[in-house]
Amino acid sequence: MFVLHQGAVAFDRAAIAPQQLSFLLCIEGNGIEQQALLLCESIRRFGGRYGGSPIIAVSPRPDVPISARSRERLSEMDVEHVSLPLNRTGSAYLATNRIVAGAWAERHLSTAYIVVLDSDTIFATEPAFFCCDAGARPVDVKGSTSAGPADPQESYWQHICEIAGIGIEQLPRIYTATDDVRIRASFNGGFTVVRHSCGILQKTAEVFLASLLADLRPRRGEAVDVFASTGYVGREAAEFWGSSQAALSAAIAAQASELLIYDDRYNIPLHLLKPNCSNRVAWPHCEPILLHYHWLAQPEHRASLLRAVRCFRISDAWLRWLSEQLDIPPVA
Numbered sequence: 001m002f003v004l005h006q007g008a009v010a011f012d013r014a015a016i017a018p019q020q021l022s023f024l025l026c027i028e029g030n031g032i033e034q035q036a037l038l039l040c041e042s043i044r045r046f047g048g049r050y051g052g053s054p055i056i057a058v059s060p061r062p063d064v065p066i067s068a069r070s071r072e073r074l075s076e077m078d079v080e081h082v083s084l085p086l087n088r089t090g091s092a093y094l095a096t097n098r099i100v101a102g103a104w105a106e107r108h109l110s111t112a113y114i115v116v117l118d119s120d121t122i123f124a125t126e127p128a129f130f131c132c133d134a135g136a137r138p139v140d141v142k143g144s145t146s147a148g149p150a151d152p153q154e155s156y157w158q159h160i161c162e163i164a165g166i167g168i169e170q171l172p173r174i175y176t177a178t179d180d181v182r183i184r185a186s187f188n189g190g191f192t193v194v195r196h197s198c199g200i201l202q203k204t205a206e207v208f209l210a211s212l213l214a215d216l217r218p219r220r221g222e223a224v225d226v227f228a229s230t231g232y233v234g235r236e237a238a239e240f241w242g243s244s245q246a247a248l249s250a251a252i253a254a255q256a257s258e259l260l261i262y263d264d265r266y267n268i269p270l271h272l273l274k275p276n277c278s279n280r281v282a283w284p285h286c287e288p289i290l291l292h293y294h295w296l297a298q299p300e301h302r303a304s305l306l307r308a309v310r311c312f313r314i315s316d317a318w319l320r321w322l323s324e325q326l327d328i329p330p331v332a
Contacts (some may be wrong), residue, residue, distance in 0.1 A: 002073060022054040023056070029070075031231070032230065037073055040057065040079050043055060047126060057080070058082045058083075098189060106194075106202050108216060115193050119229075121292045124314055125293075125318070131195075134258075138263055140178045141143070141179045141181060144219060157171070159211070163214075163250070166201070171250070181326055185307075186255070187252065199255050268291050
């Protein structure tokens with residue numbers, strides 16, 4: 001696999017036709033339920049030419065059902081809701097949901113491309129998607145990645161690559177999105193564009209489920225919990241943190257001949273960006289396309305979310321819409 005940077009290819013690559021692309025996300029009757037609805041509405045309202053593309057919201061654990069009103073709202077937005085027992089692992093690590101949903105989508109959807117999204121993301125304006133085997137963003141911080149042979153995580157990544165049937169050197173070197181550390185390629189699972197025919201999502205599930213069976217945990221023994229979009233995940237899930245992205249990255253290396261790294265307008269990690277006294281954040285000044293807000297939509301953090309997004313070039317209409325959705329007054 002070789003890495004392509006968006007700036008070099010944006011004008012000489014064909015765009016994916018809206019009818020050839022499906023959006024895929026998970027929805028369950030827990031903290032992600034309202035997040036998923038917000039994401040779907042953002043696609044329909046602000047997705048531009050992709051605003052009418054198919055959206056599939058998957059509930060991979062039917063024993064965690066969404067409400068009747070949420071089902072109605074999905075129908076009103078022309079979102080296909082699929083409830084199937086896809087996640088039978090019993091794992092506390094709920095990124096498993098996204099992985100099994102992706103594998104199901106590759107087996108059953110007919111569009112040439114699939115865009116996999118975390119439920120706690122939101123579109124601010126029309127995206128541009130380009131034809132390529134895979135497209136992604138680097139992980140935000142080094143975390144559970146490996147910087148090379150001397151890294152404590154190297155052994156874990158070697159095991160993951162062995163399961164995927166590749167050598168670890170097949171992972172290209174990239175830089176993390178926020179702390180700018182050079183690592184073996186690890187891509188954020190919250191935003192991935194895949195060419196259906198490459199089988200990347202099914203390979204991701206194959207690698208991840210095998211690693212789960214082998215009890216491979218990148219953060220084994222670390223007495224540190226993780227605060228995610230719906231709160232603390234618990235010690236067991238925290239030990240697996242980063243494993244879904246490792247499986248995805250190895251699957252891309254195994255199945256794709258080329259990768260497009262999307263630019264800084266995509267998957268912006270709002271939870272890591274703190275506005276300074278001049279109302280600026282340590283991120284390239286841009287018009288954002290996809291925001292990843294994590295826990296900032298929780299009631300006690302919503303004002304911080306609005307302050308953070310106002311640091312970007314973003315329309316007043318979008319800000320008013322978000323304020324209405326979060327039921328808080330706009331921040332001056």
